[in-house]
Amino acid sequence: MQLKDKHNKTKSIREKLALATCALLQTAGSTAQAGDEWEIDSALMIYSENDSRVTAIEPIVSARKEMGEDKFFGVKLVLDALTGATPNGAHASGTAQTFTRPSGNGSYTVAAGENPLDDTFHDTRVALSADWEQPILDDMSRIIVGGNLSKEFDYRSLGVSATFLRDFNNRNTTFSAALGVNADTISPVGDVPTPFANMMVAGSGTNRDKASESKTITDLMFGVTQVIDRKTLMQFNLGLSSSSGYMNDPYKVLTVVDATGTRLAPVGNDLPYVYENRPDSRSRQTFYWKTVHHLNEDVINLAYRYHTDDWDINSHTIDLNYRYELNGGAYLQPHIRYYTQSAAEFFTHNILDTQVGVAQYASADYRLGELTTTTIGLKYALPFKGNQELSMRAESIVQSYSKVDSAVGTLAGDAGSQDIVPDLGAFVIQVGYSFYW
Amino acid sequence: MKKLFIFITFCLLMNSAAIKAESVKVPDFKLPTATGEITPAQFKGKVLYVDFWASWCKPCKQSFPWLNQLQQQYKDQGLVVIAINLDKERALADKFLQIIPANFIVAFDPEGNSASSFKVKGMPSSYLIDRDGNVQGRHTGFREKDIARLEQSVAKLLQQ
Amino acid sequence: MKQIVLLMLTAWVLAACSTVQPWEKDLLAKPSMALVADKLDNALDEHIYFSKEASLGGQGVGGGGCGCN
Numbered sequence: 001m002q003l004k005d006k007h008n009k010t011k012s013i014r015e016k017l018a019l020a021t022c023a024l025l026q027t028a029g030s031t032a033q034a035g036d037e038w039e040i041d042s043a044l045m046i047y048s049e050n051d052s053r054v055t056a057i058e059p060i061v062s063a064r065k066e067m068g069e070d071k072f073f074g075v076k077l078v079l080d081a082l083t084g085a086t087p088n089g090a091h092a093s094g095t096a097q098t099f100t101r102p103s104g105n106g107s108y109t110v111a112a113g114e115n116p117l118d119d120t121f122h123d124t125r126v127a128l129s130a131d132w133e134q135p136i137l138d139d140m141s142r143i144i145v146g147g148n149l150s151k152e153f154d155y156r157s158l159g160v161s162a163t164f165l166r167d168f169n170n171r172n173t174t175f176s177a178a179l180g181v182n183a184d185t186i187s188p189v190g191d192v193p194t195p196f197a198n199m200m201v202a203g204s205g206t207n208r209d210k211a212s213e214s215k216t217i218t219d220l221m222f223g224v225t226q227v228i229d230r231k232t233l234m235q236f237n238l239g240l241s242s243s244s245g246y247m248n249d250p251y252k253v254l255t256v257v258d259a260t261g262t263r264l265a266p267v268g269n270d271l272p273y274v275y276e277n278r279p280d281s282r283s284r285q286t287f288y289w290k291t292v293h294h295l296n297e298d299v300i301n302l303a304y305r306y307h308t309d310d311w312d313i314n315s316h317t318i319d320l321n322y323r324y325e326l327n328g329g330a331y332l333q334p335h336i337r338y339y340t341q342s343a344a345e346f347f348t349h350n351i352l353d354t355q356v357g358v359a360q361y362a363s364a365d366y367r368l369g370e371l372t373t374t375t376i377g378l379k380y381a382l383p384f385k386g387n388q389e390l391s392m393r394a395e396s397i398v399q400s401y402s403k404v405d406s407a408v409g410t411l412a413g414d415a416g417s418q419d420i421v422p423d424l425g426a427f428v429i430q431v432g433y434s435f436y437w
Numbered sequence: 438m439k440k441l442f443i444f445i446t447f448c449l450l451m452n453s454a455a456i457k458a459e460s461v462k463v464p465d466f467k468l469p470t471a472t473g474e475i476t477p478a479q480f481k482g483k484v485l486y487v488d489f490w491a492s493w494c495k496p497c498k499q500s501f502p503w504l505n506q507l508q509q510q511y512k513d514q515g516l517v518v519i520a521i522n523l524d525k526e527r528a529l530a531d532k533f534l535q536i537i538p539a540n541f542i543v544a545f546d547p548e549g550n551s552a553s554s555f556k557v558k559g560m561p562s563s564y565l566i567d568r569d570g571n572v573q574g575r576h577t578g579f580r581e582k583d584i585a586r587l588e589q590s591v592a593k594l595l596q597q
Numbered sequence: 598m599k600q601i602v603l604l605m606l607t608a609w610v611l612a613a614c615s616t617v618q619p620w621e622k623d624l625l626a627k628p629s630m631a632l633v634a635d636k637l638d639n640a641l642d643e644h645i646y647f648s649k650e651a652s653l654g655g656q657g658v659g660g661g662g663c664g665c666n
Contacts, residue, residue, distance in 0.1 A: 043637045047645060060637055069580050076640070080663075125663055141579065146659055152648065155664030163658065170558065172617055179660030219658040225632065227617045231624055235632055239654050288655035290632060294624045307652035315652040323629055331629075341651055369653050379638070393638065399649060428645070431616075432637060493626045523620035552620045559619045 038313065043432035050425040053117065054084040071134040080125035085117035089364040090273050091254035091349055091420040093263055100199055100271065102190040102251055104206035113420060125152040141166045157184045172227040180219040187212040188250035195277030196356055198270035204224045205269065215245030231294040239286035247278045253352040254364045261413025264353055268310050274356055276363040278346065284309040299323040315341035329383040335395065337375035346370040348406035350415055355408040362408050370402040388435040395428040463566045464554035468521065475544055477570060480517050484594050485566035487550050488520045492533035494560040496579040503584060506518045507591065508541040514595045518542065523542035523549050567594055
């Protein structure tokens, strides 16, 4: 009885919403799409951080087509235009700070109490990926092979992957095994910095010598997708990933402080900031669980991911989408995501002068610290003319960081008294258009 | 741990056992069509092509024009195509039939009992039944590459 | 790791004993019931969080790196 009342109530809200929003558009119920058409999805996303930090404009388009029976070809192109400022790793201080730009020419000054941001970031990334899917062995198995290429002015990534899927149990169970290899090359502006070498006064040299560095990432994944009942689908994935090579961020430094937390004074051309250094290998494991459940009309999509690695970064991610069906195929979809991670073992907010040259690894990259990310969002999608869809999405992201004690740095004095880890707020606005061509 | 494995093995065996044996006689059913109820018995002496389909099944959509053509071509030789719809809601089937009209018998089985007794393994599934009411062939799925073989077996059975 | 293997085994048990018949997959066949229903959103989100957090992956392999992390 209770259930029924609730259902009736939802229905009326649904109808109102649908009436309010799509009265003008006639929607055909059935989408009879031929296999000889390209299925095109496109979107334009704007990502913007507050406090004049990073803004990204990202157009994306993907196309997929059935090429002969049960064979599919897909291609995706992403452009990513970045502008704005990004933290350079040094922390806020009670006194103004001057930094040299990565090129070694020119400098920028950060006021007292402000968190140092490097505003030289203007980057455009182009990423292209393609995949081919087809049956293999028999009707119960498929293979997907793919390749991807991503290019920015200081970075290049090349990758290949293969996924094997096999259905069992009346197609109620699918096992998958996947292998991916990526080879990345970084050629930083002003060359690769020497780990723990000082940032130098502009024009006096750079402590940057090697032109480029590279790393290799190998991913292995095993998964099970299971039909639980007529309305529920579940997926479990176990991922193993191994990276080796250069994993530093060549643009990140650490503030050098003494035991009282006071930043050192420049010595000659050496500024009191040193370049970070991370291990040259990393091995990660992920466990991923996802459930898609169909309610009377709506669909719940819930995912959880556990990530652990030998840098001591453990993280939990929960992601929930609720697809609220409106009339005529339109829907509203609230989204919540919560992420929390522990700090890398070598993460520190700064480095003691006595530890420079002693500590093997240290990084003040905020992304390696203890943090949480909370996202809430809403998507609205509206089908029209039978097989086209228009969508809008807005998301709000807040990232909060913790002050973490470390063996190689200190939170005493100046560092401890500053708001060195202010929250980061960002929003995403996206419009999407899908059609057949 | 050992018990768990035995349990799993048991479950897996149960599942595979359920889809193994093929009945020789055509399983009986009594289903409504737009013009009244049908049973296999009333088509004695005919060759039956029984097709299980649903509105949400993509290959089913592709199979309908071919089924129309098959019925048309072999009607005089005694072929009867019976397409059993397994949609939970009749309205969905009707909408499908409006877009892709069927020139053969369409029966409705929202409960899916007939599909159970035919041990349908995938969508669509088709069964060839000879003039004496024996199941002579089964096929799962509908792909272009299957068409020639399907048509051949229909023609062959009609000549027996 | 042991717990994970156990969990996967549990999934397998469910696998072996659940019998959703082929003709009962009307709801599962809906695009909204796909594991990843919004592929572009998913790709864009993965990229955002890859550049802001230290974890990645879980859903599949490949996808490509970038200088953003």
